[in-house]
Amino acid sequence: MPAESRPVRILVVDEEETFTHVVRLALELEGWEVKVVHSAADAIADRSRPDIVLLDMMLPDGLGTDVVAALRSAGSRAVVVFVTGRAEHEERAAAYAAGADGYLTKPFSLEEVVDHLQMIVRRLGLAATSRVAGDLVLDVDAGMAWRADELLPLTSLEFELLRELVEHRGARRSTGELVRAVTARGIRVPREFVARMLERIRVAVNGVGRPLLVGDEAGWQVG
Structure with a gap:
């Protein structure tokens, strides 16, 4: 059966407004529905039920790992991908231990992010194909x-x-x-x-x- 007909929902969590603006434009060009928040508290309180969460490690009011743990505790099955400048092995291990599904380190191109998400969308069965x-x-x-x-x-x-x-x-x-x-x-x-x-x-x-x-x-x- 074809995939369900609805936009893919993506939540972007990052305090850097320039970054989130550019990422949002790139993802919306793919036809995806994008919401942006800038803090851990807003990410945890979000009720948009995203399919995918793009998450920074360092947020103004907490760590990205705290956000993942809270989402998993609340029963969220969203695919969580860290997009962060923190490349240390310990940070990466902590992200996966908290329940993350992927980890991209800056710098990266927008094409790399989009390609990564396109494969996730396909795996979730949400692509037109x-x-x-x-x-x-x-x-x-x-x-x-x-x-x-x-x-x-x-x-x-x-x-x-x-x-x-x-x-x-x-x-x-x-x-x-x-x-x-x-x-x-x-x-x-x-x-x-x-x-x-x-x-x-x-x-x-x-x-x-x-x-x-x-x-x-x-x-x-x-x-």
């Missing part, structure tokens, strides 16, 4: 698949077969139907290897959580 089935996320542009945030080790052909099943979630597809559908997209699939590829896909997908991909000689289905 995303296909989602429960906690299984595919990005048809990147040719990558994740389940429960874990990247699945699929070949390009295996990805295309899984994409066909996800895009027809709930429908049982025979091996022949899968081959014809993928071939119609201009991708050649060696029929003699399809059964083996489907079994590899099942192991990769179901190895991360409850069985989501089921199938046998009669047909295959993402349920």
Whole structure:
């Protein structure tokens, strides 16, 4: 199924107004919804339910690690990425220990930040090119698949077969139907290897959580 149709919500937490202004413009050009706050207190009090938080380590009223800890304690599952000039190993370790998901050190280009966030958006299943089935996320542009945030080790052909099943979630597809559908997209699939590829896909997908991909000689289905 396609990704849900809503803007990606990003919260930027940094006291430097010049930096936040430039970052905000760059992120809004991607079509994302951006909110900026300048203190730890405002970040903790925020109720915008962001998908991603860009967070500085040193804030006027506290540390970024305090913000992450508070967000996690409140049940927030937002992806938290530090964007900071603090490059020390101890700072980085403290950030991850508090619950951060990423750490970018200044100086960096805006392109680097945007590229980093684009991959997160794809992994979350919020891109226009995303296909989602429960906690299984595919990005048809990147040719990558994740389940429960874990990247699945699929070949390009295996990805295309899984994409066909996800895009027809709930429908049982025979091996022949899968081959014809993928071939119609201009991708050649060696029929003699399809059964083996489907079994590899099942192991990769179901190895991360409850069985989501089921199938046998009669047909295959993402349920």
